[in-house]
Amino acid sequence: MNTASHTLDPHGAHAHHPTGILRWLTTTNHKDIGTMYLTFSLLMFFVGGAMILAVRAELFQPGLQLMKPEFFNQLIGVHALVMIFAALMPAATGFANWMIPLMIGAPDMALPRLNNWGFWLLPPAAILLTLPFVLAIFGIGDGAVATGWTLYAPLSVQGGIGVDFAIFSIHILGVSSIMGSINIIATILNMRAPGMTLMKMPLFCWGWLVTAVLLIITLPVLAGGVTMLLTDRHFQTHFFDAAGGGDPILFQHLFWFFGHPEVYILLLPVWGLMPHVLSTFTRKPIYGHTAQVWSFIAIGVLGLVVWAHHFLTAGLPVPALLYFMYSTMSISLPLAVLFFCWIATMWKGAMTFETPMLFALGFIVLFGIAGLTGLVLADVAADAQYHHSYFVVAHFHYALFAGGIMGVMTGVYYWLPKWTGHMYSEKLGKTHFWLTVVSFNLTFMPQFFLGLAGMPRRIPDYALQFAEFNAISTVGAFILGLSQLIFAYNVWACVKGGKKATAEVWESTSGLEWELSSPPPYHSWETQPVIKAN
Amino acid sequence: MNASHATTAAATPHATHYYVPQPSLYPIFLSGGMFLLALGFILLMNKFAPGPWVMSTGAAVIIYVLFKWFGAVIAENQRGDYTDWEDQSFRQGMVWFIGSEVMFFAAFFAALFYCRTISVPALAGMDPLFTLYQGYTGGWPTSGPKGASFTPMGAWGIPAINTALLLTSGVTLTWAHWGLMKGKRSQLNLGLILTVLLGVTFLGFQAYEYHHAYTELGLTMGAGVYGATFFMLTGFHGFHVTLGAIMLAVVAGRSLSGHFDAKRHFAFEAVAWYWHFVDVVWLLLFVVIYWL
DSSP, X not given: OOOSSOSOOTTOTTTOXXXXXXXXXXXXXXXXXXXXXXXXXXXXXXXHHHHHHHHHHHTTSSSOOSSOHHHHHHHHHHHHHIIIIIIIHHXXXXXXXXXXXXXXXXXXXXXXXXXXXHHHTHHHHHHXXXXXXXXXXXXXXXXXXXXXXXXXXXXXXXXXXXXXXXXXXXXXXXHHHHHHHHHHHHHHHHOOOTTOOXXXXXXXXXXXXXXXXXXXXXXXXXXXXXXXXXXXXXXXXXXXOGGGTOOHHHHHHHHHHHHHHHHHHHHHHHHHHHHHHHHHHHTSOXXXXXXXXXXXXXXXXXXXXXXXXXXXXXXXXXXXXXXXXXXXXXXXXXXXXXXXXXXXXXTTOOOOOOHHHHHHHHHHHHHHHHHHHHHHHHOHHHHHHHTTBHHHHHHHHIIIIIIIIHHHHHHHHHHHHHHHSBOOOHHHHHHHHHXXXXXXXXXXHHHHHHHHTTOBSSOSOOOGGGHHHHHHHHHHHHHHHHHHHHHHHHHHHHHHOOSBOOSSOSSSOOSGGGTSOSSOXXXXXXXXXXXXXX | OOOSEEOSOOOOSSOSOOOOOOOOSHHHHHXXXXXXXXXXXXXXXXXXXXXXXXXXXXXXXXXXXXXXXXXXHHHHHHHTOOOHHXXXXXXXXXXXXXXXXXXXXXXXXXXXXXXIIIIHHXXXXXXXXXXXXXTOOOOSSOOOTXXXXXXXXXXXXXXXXXXXXXXXXXXXXXXXXXXXXXXXXXXXXXXXXXXXXXXXXXXXXXXXXXXXXXXXXXXXXXXHHHHHHHHHHHHHHHHHHHHHHHHHHHHHHHHHTTOOOSSOOHHHHHHHHHHHHHHHHHHHHIIIIIIO
8 A cells, every 4th residue: 555655856855864863853754753742742741740749649648748838839830831731732743743644645744844843842941841940959049830830920920930931931832832833734724635625634633723723823822921921020010910000810811811722722632533543443434524523613712712711710790700601611512512423433333442442432431521520610609619629620630631641642552553563562551541540530539529528729738637538549640650651661662663563553444544554654645645526 | 444535646736746855953953042042031030140141142043043044945945946835835834823923912902901991990990998099090091009100102293103104114015016026126126125114214213212201201111001011012013023124124135136026925925914914013003002
């Protein structure tokens, strides 16, 4: 099936490529860049994970055991920023880089040098974010940003040098994501194989198209918000200061105008890949392609106009509360369409349970819990009790770990043989899945009850009544964290060797990406395939 | 496998070869420069001695890399590496980039509208028994309940002249575009040079206006939300005019050395879109900052 590797290349792209480290520093190849994104993501996943294990260790018992509250505050905020910006988003961008050109029959991404820049902005941003930890050891400054990842004013206006580092880290991450998004949109709109209309385009690409548009709309607003924070801190402005006519709640608006769509930015690529996986392992075509496309678009549009449900208790006027409650709840309609399509794709299928399928099923069940608890939180009357409690922490970890991270793992297991040319170990994969899904629930299910009982989030100490559930949660978190080492080993072993993968990899696949060899040639579709009109 | 598509090459509606540039060190150096710029700025703001040095090193690296990188793109273009297909990617890229810029300005406009219509009236409307700010009556412009007094910037002096300058520059740029399309090179060159000059004059007036605001009106960054939104909006706009003028100057230089023809002139158009975007932002600024 490999027809793509022998067209003429007048620029001799095969001739002289740097090798060793220079290959990775200078590459303009979408697969190399995708690999770098995914590797960086895995690395930062463990960095962010180590931070939160320290937090869970502190929370194992009531009282202060291991660290000062200031350091605890730094760990939780940087954990969130690392996991969101340096683990999940780069993983999804890595998928996009690897898979979109393969799926749409493109020779590469539309803007290859820009692509390289998008990746290489990430390490400097990660260094800026974590450098204050190191500086504090040498007596410079008072550590990393300690406001939580939301950087709420006025706390962030008063905070130490760590806030400045976080602001510029966010600026650079923002530039990276905007460049990545521009590239993905240009690729999708300009590089599709002849005959591949937008409505025929694979759902993964659709998920990313909506994601990229959301990023371009919302990230500049976050950049503006943190810029105002910077000028409030150092240049005498009063954006978030009532004495000058400003308002701290203005920051919450600006932050969540980005922050809420960000949830869909993290999840849309996963929702896009889910139907491919379900279709492969049920040996049935995807159910409701068009309905899913329109659901993505509807969720993207609605996601832009519901942000204030993140601060329903901040003192908004009642009409605003009602609007944000109902608009938030309305998102469950297109989301229900997606759930329905996933289940209908599996309906009466010839199912097998390879690791990606297990993760996909785990995703559907656990992400469903995230959706339902989200409805509870959107309810203005109920939210007054749940706001800023561990209920919220549990809710968004069901959304972002079970939804985001487990979705990414689905994709990694699904595509790893395509990328490396080897099969990973199913035995280790399944062990990883079961350990992950059990320990995940062990970690986060108790937190729902802690939240309902009134335990506030972001506090290093707690009342005695919360001790048992916190101890269980900590045990779960350590099992969860250590199980991910199996994942890292499995990926590593698969890169190094293993059973050869065929071009199709799985028994029943559909799409251009499965027509190229595994691994695909260095330049994917130098001659574009043509999609027939039927 | 789904057999709805064939992988054999067939007649395609556009070019069959897409230009993928050679491996390049520019991006990672640009990232390094940005890292140093940010780090230096943080150190500077927090009064650490190496700040200015780190920052200027970063800025120098950025300027050098941009010079080389854009130079490489121009050289590739002149060499004929790009077809309509690549051209289309660049256009998409520029359109969405300007879209992100629109949203950046939207954040600051949103802050302005929020303060004018929500936070300032709310502060003025609090129960006199409970407010910290008794006697504050709100209104606009304001430096807030505890701000120092200042004189707001009038609309019909320099700002009106600046509006006329920018609108005229839009016209001269379009006139240059007509020249390009009709092959009238002198009209193209003259139009571009006039546009740059108008942009620079605008910036000169704005610098004078800032000086006037700080020294005579008491209007500073610290003058409450009015001062904050005034300087951040007009300041970021001025920064964009500066970038636009630099880009226009580059395009003018290229035009003088014979680059661009009626069919291939992406750089010219991209800069023109950018300039018109900056123009529209100014019109909004003129209305909501200076006038109303």
